[in-house]
Amino acid sequence: MALLGAPGGPGDVRPRLDVWESVVRRFGWHQPLLADLDGLLFALVTEAPRSGAEGGARDGAAPGCGSAAWLRHVLARVRPHDPGLYATVGGPAHSPEELPRSRAEAVELDRLVASGRLAVDAGTGTGTGTGIGTDADTDASGAVFLEDVWDAVVVERARAAVLRSGSALLGGPLAALEAHDRAHGTCHLVTLAAWLDHFGDPRSAARELRVHPNTLRYRLRRLGEAADLDLSSPRTRLALRLQLAALEDGGAPGGE
Numbered sequence: 001m002a003l004l005g006a007p008g009g010p011g012d013v014r015p016r017l018d019v020w021e022s023v024v025r026r027f028g029w030h031q032p033l034l035a036d037l038d039g040l041l042f043a044l045v046t047e048a049p050r051s052g053a054e055g056g057a058r059d060g061a062a063p064g065c066g067s068a069a070w071l072r073h074v075l076a077r078v079r080p081h082d083p084g085l086y087a088t089v090g091g092p093a094h095s096p097e098e099l100p101r102s103r104a105e106a107v108e109l110d111r112l113v114a115s116g117r118l119a120v121d122a123g124t125g126t127g128t129g130t131g132i133g134t135d136a137d138t139d140a141s142g143a144v145f146l147e148d149v150w151d152a153v154v155v156e157r158a159r160a161a162v163l164r165s166g167s168a169l170l171g172g173p174l175a176a177l178e179a180h181d182r183a184h185g186t187c188h189l190v191t192l193a194a195w196l197d198h199f200g201d202p203r204s205a206a207r208e209l210r211v212h213p214n215t216l217r218y219r220l221r222r223l224g225e226a227a228d229l230d231l232s233s234p235r236t237r238l239a240l241r242l243q244l245a246a247l248e249d250g251g252a253p254g255g256e
Helices: 013-026 068-078 096-115 146-164 174-184 188-197 202-209 213-226 234-248
Strands: 002-005 034-037 040-043 086-089 143-145
Touching (some): 002 013, 013 040, 013 068, 040 096, 068 143, 086 096, 143 146, 146 234, 174 213, 188 202, 188 213, 188 234, 202 213
Parallel strands (some): 086 143
Antiparallel strands (some): 002 086
């Protein structure tokens, strides 16, 4: 299922329905499967173009009206003139019983877009802000497909679970690093985040921090003096990055 977004955000769904009905009919979907569910506008699109799908639409419509690929094409055509239109698309539902799951995924993606943690357009500079799963959040069409951003969704779910635990730090070395940053004005947390995001590539990490690679190496030595870190463990690196992502989202030590 696809959640159809339009300017104006939450509120009366009727104006959004009118806009989207006009758009999809103009591109050849003359009997669109659109529905207002709990104040959100959804479209039931097919995974692949249907045989005998409507064709011959105006404005250069693609074949397979009502398919997910067609929706991507439509958005790519209309967004240069109406950038407020976008869609978030849940995973394929292969039976009616799977439709609620696909709908929930579309809603989850829409919330991430609304919060700025997923970009509607690749290259806009918006994203999760965590450095995880944001290299190519979406394509430039304005269609966000679960299959394209599944890694970012996994990270976001884990980050949210860390926040729900009541403390983003939850033991480990970050508490000491965070306390050192507060007491001495150091940049241990942001340095560690950049190092983890570009693990094995110190030059890229230094570029992100806008410092010389030698400055980065000095910071890492100081960081190691402030806390006992074993960055050789992939599990430790993953846990640290998730904690840092939660802190970047406003998690406070001790749940404060």
